[in-house]
Amino acid sequence: MANDYCIAAMDEQQARKIVNWDYEPPYSIYNMTDDPEDIQEMLDGTYFSVLSTEGELVGFFCYGQNAQVPGGRLQGLYIGDDVLDIGLGMRPDLTGKGKGLGFVQAGLAFGQATYAPSGFRLTVAAFNQRAFTLYTQAGFVRTTSFLNKNGETEREFIIMESTGESRCMSDKIEK
Template sequence: MEFNLVPVTGSAAEKIAEWRYEPPYDFYNLDADPEDYAAFMDPSNWETKFAVEDGDGTLVGFFDLTPRNQFVEVGLGMHPDLTGQGLGRTFVEAGLRHARDDLEADVFELAVATFNDRAISVYEDIGFEYVETYSQRTNGGEYEFLRMRRE
C-alpha cells in the first residue's frame, strides 16, 4: 500500500476523531482524553500534523512530526481497519521519510503505551531503541509508556 503525507485539514481531523479502535486499543480513540482531543482539533496545532492518504486519496492515518531541539517527536495513528495487517513498518517508514525530507531530521523519538506490543514490535523492527519507561496521567488514569529513539 502507498502512503502519502499531506497537510491535515479540518475534514481529515474530524474523520480521524471518529475512528474507533477495539479494546485495548480503544485507549487511542482521540476522544478518550478531552485535552488530547482539543489539542488535535485546534487548527493552530496543525502545522506539525499530516494526514496520510493511500494511492487513491483515501484517509488511512496521520502523523504529528514535532521538531524538538535535537530530534523530531513522532506521533501517529493508522485507521483502525488497517491495524494488525502487517502495514505498520511501511506506514511508519513513510512518516520518517517525510520528516527526513521536509524537516531534514535524522533522529526520532516516540512514546508508546507499554501494553501495545504490536506497535513496539514494529518500532523495534525499524531501528527504534528503548530509552526509558515512565508513567503519565492521561485518559482518566495513570498509564505506563515506553519512550523509544532512532538515530
C-alpha cells in the first residue's frame, strides 16, 4: 500500500547507502557508483528517500530531468511541460517480492501532491519485463522506445506515460 512508506528529502547518509546497493545481473545495470558526482546528484533536491513505517531505507524516487535517460533526451522524446518524469529504485533484497505496486503508488501520490503534474512518464529498460508489467499495473502505457548508447553498450528503453490517475488515487476515491 502507498501508506506503508514515508518519502522525504534525500540526505547524504541515505545517498551513500543507495549508491552501494548491488543488484544481480541482468539488473546490475541499475548499480551506481559512490563517485562524488553521483552523490551530489542525489542531493540536488530531485531525489527523495523512501522509508518503511519502521524507518528503514527501502528505496528512492527522483523526479524531473534526472529521471530521463540521456539517449531519449538527445532524441527529443521527453516533451510536454506538464508531464513529470519519475525514476525509482527499490533496495535489491526487496525486489521481486510483490511490494512494487504499493511502492510505485507511493511515489506517484507523492509526485502528484508535490508537483501537481497532468501526468507521469517513466523510462524502463526493455529487457526489464518485471518492471514493465508493474508499471502497466500502475496505469502506465507504452508510448515509444529508443536505443541508448553508453560506451560500447547499446540498450533499448521504453517510455511509458500515465495520466496521473494511478490506481492508488482511484482506490482512495472509492473507499
